[in-house]
Amino acid sequence: MFSKIVAALTVSQTNGHTSVQGIVSPLRSPPSDHLLQSGAASRWRSRAGLGLLFLWLGSISLGGKSTPLLFDHLRRRGRLTQADWLEGYSLAKILPGSTGVSGSIFFANRFAGLTAAPILCGLYVLPGMLAALALTLLIYGGLRPPWLEGAAFGMSAGALALLLATTLRSMTTTVRTARFGALVAALAFVTYGVFGLDVLVVLITVGSLSVLASWRQTEAK
Amino acid sequence: MTADLAVLLQVALVFAKLGLLSFGGGTTVLAEMQREVVGRGWVTHDQFLESYALGQLTPGPGMTLVIPIGYQAGGIWGGLVAFIAFFAPPALVALAAVSLWGRVRDTRFPRILREALLPVAAGLTLASVYTVGLSTSHQAAALGITLGATIVFMCTEIPPPVVLLAAGLVGILLRLY
Numbered sequence: 001m002f003s004k005i006v007a008a009l010t011v012s013q014t015n016g017h018t019s020v021q022g023i024v025s026p027l028r029s030p031p032s033d034h035l036l037q038s039g040a041a042s043r044w045r046s047r048a049g050l051g052l053l054f055l056w057l058g059s060i061s062l063g064g065k066s067t068p069l070l071f072d073h074l075r076r077r078g079r080l081t082q083a084d085w086l087e088g089y090s091l092a093k094i095l096p097g098s099t100g101v102s103g104s105i106f107f108a109n110r111f112a113g114l115t116a117a118p119i120l121c122g123l124y125v126l127p128g129m130l131a132a133l134a135l136t137l138l139i140y141g142g143l144r145p146p147w148l149e150g151a152a153f154g155m156s157a158g159a160l161a162l163l164l165a166t167t168l169r170s171m172t173t174t175v176r177t178a179r180f181g182a183l184v185a186a187l188a189f190v191t192y193g194v195f196g197l198d199v200l201v202v203l204i205t206v207g208s209l210s211v212l213a214s215w216r217q218t219e220a221k
Numbered sequence: 222m223t224a225d226l227a228v229l230l231q232v233a234l235v236f237a238k239l240g241l242l243s244f245g246g247g248t249t250v251l252a253e254m255q256r257e258v259v260g261r262g263w264v265t266h267d268q269f270l271e272s273y274a275l276g277q278l279t280p281g282p283g284m285t286l287v288i289p290i291g292y293q294a295g296g297i298w299g300g301l302v303a304f305i306a307f308f309a310p311p312a313l314v315a316l317a318a319v320s321l322w323g324r325v326r327d328t329r330f331p332r333i334l335r336e337a338l339l340p341v342a343a344g345l346t347l348a349s350v351y352t353v354g355l356s357t358s359h360q361a362a363a364l365g366i367t368l369g370a371t372i373v374f375m376c377t378e379i380p381p382p383v384v385l386l387a388a389g390l391v392g393i394l395l396r397l398y
Contacts, residue, residue, distance in 0.1 A: 097311020098282040105315040128281025132288040154392020157363040158385045159274035161370030174343040181340040188344025193351040199253040214337040
């Protein structure tokens with residue numbers, strides 16, 4: 001199934017340019033009717049293939065690991081270089097919202113243009129939305145038998161563990177990466193978690209301080 | 222019907238705000254989300270954590286927890302409105318950013334912003350764990366499952382949904398026997 005999708009992706013057209021495995025070259029002469037027809041068919045197949053790819057990636061990425069999976073699949077299939085991968089991931093990390101959504105828009109734009117990006121992003125989030133809706137109806141749609149109560153109790157405790165483990169990992173990276181990382185993280189924690197300040201206030205105050213510190217650090221370098 | 226529309230509007234506004242403020246990933250606004258949705262009486266503290274668990278069991282973005290929360294506030298439409306409100310505004314921001322990206326990608330600004338946001342996001346996420354952890358059940362069984370699952374997450378590469386399902390199984394056994 002996946003090899004068919006990838007085969008459909010190997011030839012694609014974007015904005016009048018023919019793209020083969022990421023190499024873009026302009027069309028040199030006006031195409032004949034036959035070529036126009038086959039070009040349109042090829043473009044349609046390519047778009048359909050991209051749509052299937054984003055739908056498939058949105059279906060297989062379980063447990064909040066969607067972003068690395070999305071990026072890594074595209075990179076390993078030769079659709080992206082390592083530099084593209086880093087660029088997309090960096091951009092997604094500085095934008096608000098889910099990293100997967102921002103990343104999918106970045107890569108969708110690169111492959112199919114800005115107008116197709118929202119559609120491809122929609123296809124990427126669709127399986128998760130439908131699955132969440134189905135699980136919600138199962139759990140909250142009617143009376144809950146004792147076994148379902150027990151399952152919810154156990155999974156909630158497990159979810160807290162997942163949140164804790166993810167945070168501990170990201171804290172380690174943060175302290176290693178930024179010079180003022182530990183101090184800024186501690187400040188954000190105290191203001192937001194202990195004092196219960198609004199997240200907007202914390203972003204404006206602590207976020208600005210962090211930008212300033214990072215800016216000065218770059219200047220010093 | 223009017224009341225329903227009022228609830229849906231509230232759901233839309235709350236989740237759109239949270240979506241637009243979630244720099245560094247959705248988990249950074251979990252504490253704020255809990256304050257907002259529990260404070261409005263849409264869900265209890267325990268239901269909030271249940272919703273988070275449910276979000277981790279579904280494919281795609283982890284923040285699909287907004288669907289069960291929205292559902293409990295305003296039915297199926299509430300779930301759909303919460304989902305669209307949480308994901309659509311940041312997606313529009315991303316579209317705008319992608320179209321402008323070519324002009325700033327080679328400047329130092331993106332790197333500065335990324336380095337600056339990373340520790341803020343980590344602190345916000347830690348605060349979310351703290352806030353959510355404080356407000357949930359402190360039964361010995363729950364603490365035991367959390368501790369065991371944390372060790373599994375930290376020391377192994379077992380996929381999170383498998384660990385969550387195992388934790389659910391332990392919960393069933395505890396409840397039935």
